[in-house]
Amino acid sequence: MATEILQTTSTLTWADRWDHILARLGWRRGHHRVRPGLYALGNPTPDSPVFVTANYTLSFDALRAALAGHDGYILVLDTEGINVWCAAGKGTFGTEELVRRIEQVGLRNVVRHRTLILPQLGAPGVSAHEVKRRSGFRVEYGPVRAADLPTYLRTGRATPEMRRVRFDLPDRLVLIPVEVVHVLWPTSLTVLALWFLAGRLAALGALAAVLAGVVVFPALLPWIPTRDFSSKGFLLGTLVALPLALKPWLGGSEGTLFLQALQSGTFLLGLPPVTAFLALNFTGSTPFTSRSGVRREIVRYVRPIAGLFGAGLLLLLISIGVRLAGGE
Amino acid sequence: MVLGALSNTLRYDPERCIHCGMCSTVCPHGVFRESDHLVELVDPEACMECGACQRNCPTGAIWVESGVGCAIALMRSVLLGEPPQAECCGAGGPTSCCGGGNVREAPVARENTPCGCSEEGPGGCCGR
Numbered sequence: 001m002a003t004e005i006l007q008t009t010s011t012l013t014w015a016d017r018w019d020h021i022l023a024r025l026g027w028r029r030g031h032h033r034v035r036p037g038l039y040a041l042g043n044p045t046p047d048s049p050v051f052v053t054a055n056y057t058l059s060f061d062a063l064r065a066a067l068a069g070h071d072g073y074i075l076v077l078d079t080e081g082i083n084v085w086c087a088a089g090k091g092t093f094g095t096e097e098l099v100r101r102i103e104q105v106g107l108r109n110v111v112r113h114r115t116l117i118l119p120q121l122g123a124p125g126v127s128a129h130e131v132k133r134r135s136g137f138r139v140e141y142g143p144v145r146a147a148d149l150p151t152y153l154r155t156g157r158a159t160p161e162m163r164r165v166r167f168d169l170p171d172r173l174v175l176i177p178v179e180v181v182h183v184l185w186p187t188s189l190t191v192l193a194l195w196f197l198a199g200r201l202a203a204l205g206a207l208a209a210v211l212a213g214v215v216v217f218p219a220l221l222p223w224i225p226t227r228d229f230s231s232k233g234f235l236l237g238t239l240v241a242l243p244l245a246l247k248p249w250l251g252g253s254e255g256t257l258f259l260q261a262l263q264s265g266t267f268l269l270g271l272p273p274v275t276a277f278l279a280l281n282f283t284g285s286t287p288f289t290s291r292s293g294v295r296r297e298i299v300r301y302v303r304p305i306a307g308l309f310g311a312g313l314l315l316l317l318i319s320i321g322v323r324l325a326g327g328e
Numbered sequence: 329m330v331l332g333a334l335s336n337t338l339r340y341d342p343e344r345c346i347h348c349g350m351c352s353t354v355c356p357h358g359v360f361r362e363s364d365h366l367v368e369l370v371d372p373e374a375c376m377e378c379g380a381c382q383r384n385c386p387t388g389a390i391w392v393e394s395g396v397g398c399a400i401a402l403m404r405s406v407l408l409g410e411p412p413q414a415e416c417c418g419a420g421g422p423t424s425c426c427g428g429g430n431v432r433e434a435p436v437a438r439e440n441t442p443c444g445c446s447e448e449g450p451g452g453c454c455g456r
Contacts, residue, residue, distance in 0.1 A: 120380075163358070292337055292377060302406045
């Protein structure tokens, strides 16, 4: 059977860029797929390098765009539309699939050499020595980021810097849209309900606590004091709750002393755990938290988070009851 | 003597090590360092338990527990006192299983937790 080689380019079209925006928004997650198989980039010869990637559009496009001006082959594994690192973690970007795909596309007859360049972050799923034993191809781990590939190809090595994952401000900022999308519906409904039942201030408070968790927290992550994510979240949430809790005492409030205290208590107890919970959830989006670390943090913080939130909710219900009874 | 970390499950046995340097190549956090064909465990506490070193160690000198931990399932088990569930909740979240398909149960390093990734770097695990 003749090998089918698909053609691709390094040029990203507007359609590609639109697809990237949708992927970043979490729109139809799992539908941003490339057809698995062997692709020719430019005009490769049997001596051209072979790059391996996942069939997630963001992965494939980052690779081909980074290789502008280079000729080569791109072997796309079927990772079910999941990026290299996560797929490697699941094993779909793995030894099995790689060996099978090499066989299926007849790579042996396409190139003369026996070297594959894999992204470094594919390593959790791929066993280089096993691939060599089973397919005859030597796995070479390139840099973490596709953008470093041209340098890697020129110098033949990845610097320690290229081997590290980073989580700089731009890396964190691109995550915010999908974090917002994840909480959009529950937050909108809650804010709307609070607006009518508990007043504008309560609605504003809930919105601010959520935004602190999904927008401010990722942006400021390394600069928030304290070490674990939950306490960072509690800190941010308290900063949100404090002015709201103080507001009734600074004049302009028409409620009784009891109602004022109730309101302040609701904010101080109810809001920080919301931000802390969202912060704890963000551990899953960072490239450095270990499973052991997250486990430890969950065991330590989930009960306080739930308890405080429950107490805040109770105070909220009481103040709503008082408001309704007072005919306000 | 087997070396390891206090805050995670990484274990390294220098006696089985042949100093091939694969671990220092694949580690995204500089946990191992290779210089002059000698591999050293230099920063074990920085390990995120992705399992790349273990999978690429030809002599089995490295061991790390790197399974998918579903945060929501873990939270439930802590709050309700249920035994933690192994399967994927599909919702993302801390050390989640990130999307599509069912996670198989496997003993070691079959699935792991690097859910902070996008194209070839951190950010947006499966659109997260």
